[in-house]
Amino acid sequence: MTAEQDFAGRFALVTGAGRGIGEAVVHALAGRGARVLATDLTEDGLTALAGTYEGRVTARTLDVTDSAAVESLVAEAEAALGPLDVAVNVAGVLSVSPVADLPDEEWTATFAVNTHGVFHVSRSVSRRMAARGSGSIVTVASNAAGIPRTNMSAYAASKAAAVMFTKCLGLEVASAGVRCNTVSPGSTLTDMQRGMWTVGAEEASARGVVEGDLATYRTGIPLGRIANPSDIADAVAFLASDRARHITMHDLYVDGGATLRA
Template sequence: MSADRELSERLALVTGAGRGIGKAVVTALVERGARVLATDLDPRGVEALAEKYGDQVTARPLDVTDAAAVEALVAEAEAERALGAVDIAVNVAGILRGSQVVDLTDEDWAATFAVNSSGVFHVSRSAARRMAERGHGSIVTVASNAAGIPRAGLSAYAASKAAAVMFTKCLGLEVASRGVRCNTVSPGSTLTDMQRAMWTASDDQDPAAAARRVVEGDLATHRTGIPLGRIADPSDVAEAVAFLVSDRARHITMHDLYVDGGATLRA
């Protein structure tokens, strides 16, 4: 099946859509004909997308940690088909608070899980209820390859993403008989603001050197490099999402697709 306009007449809800991978996902879905309800805690990025794409993108602020707000937004979108039935839900919203475990605060741990795990639960639950009733739908959670391999200084992030992966698989098992597919995409290092935030202050003067260190790996932190020799672009991740929500992936569910250039050696 051709990817050209393959998502026409479908409505996609995308969280964390204002920048980085979320923004790239919106672009990929719009290019395939979908209408997108683009949400973000900071409305500025999604409002810019709505201005760029016109009627194909509707921008809304959303705090995914607020279960009532999530349910209200989905209900509003579907009320009397204001926007239409949500056919696709993509969980991209996420935060990273890096710290060694012995220095990790309770607040950072709770905040990380509130967005990366509970946020996925809130959005997926709201979307899955309606999709299951209609007998079709696709949910994709953008997780991380850190969910599958230990990372020094990323315990809260890695654990929250692992929880999101297993939650999405369990949901997929429960709703498979009702025509709803649930998958995860697990990126490795991707050139986003989150990635840049992990670089040191000196890296601001030489971003190429910072990127090279990521590609080469770091024995001191027991981190492998990237065999393909490049950091991912957000569009690399978005293309994987677009495939999984399409009918080309109609027989794929409960799958975790790594998009990391081989960095984890698929541990």
């Protein structure tokens, strides 16, 4: 089987699929033959995906913070479309604030999506995968989970929790033939990244990301470029595929060397 057919005959669930990395993951999996259930909080971005790849992509709204909604959609999807072979947790939100000014509500909302959402989806699909004796779960985290960042405590902490949760789940279900891995991107050209840039100075902001910022103790990117969403999606597709059949509980950094793998 060629890489272009890695997921032929397989069924995948992707959260946060309406844009950015999630959308790229849908294209990466469907482009390699998978049937994909693409989900996001709203229909924005999902409409263009629905019915693509010869009808292999189905789009549905989903609030990953709602455990009952997650369980209901997974059960409905498996009943209508067949057993899930792959699940990719991409849905995420970013909170940028010094700790001293961080409201309780913002901290809670960040964990609700980035950590609790990963738990809800992974718990639901792993139960079914383990019973069948196979499956792959990939969580998209962040390199911020492994290195301190100023003004990003909620985001970094929520992603670090998601990484460790995914590893613990991977240990529990390994004997049942289910693999659980994480991909930790660095700066990637998404709306989330652009939202941190200075309006009207996007080019300078992008250059600053690549060069780093001594004042905030942030290294630059040794490879000299900001990632495209497809760079992250290709890493996800690899870990979800049989090409990574002996890899589990792994955290793959895709950040151009930005964290120096600290």
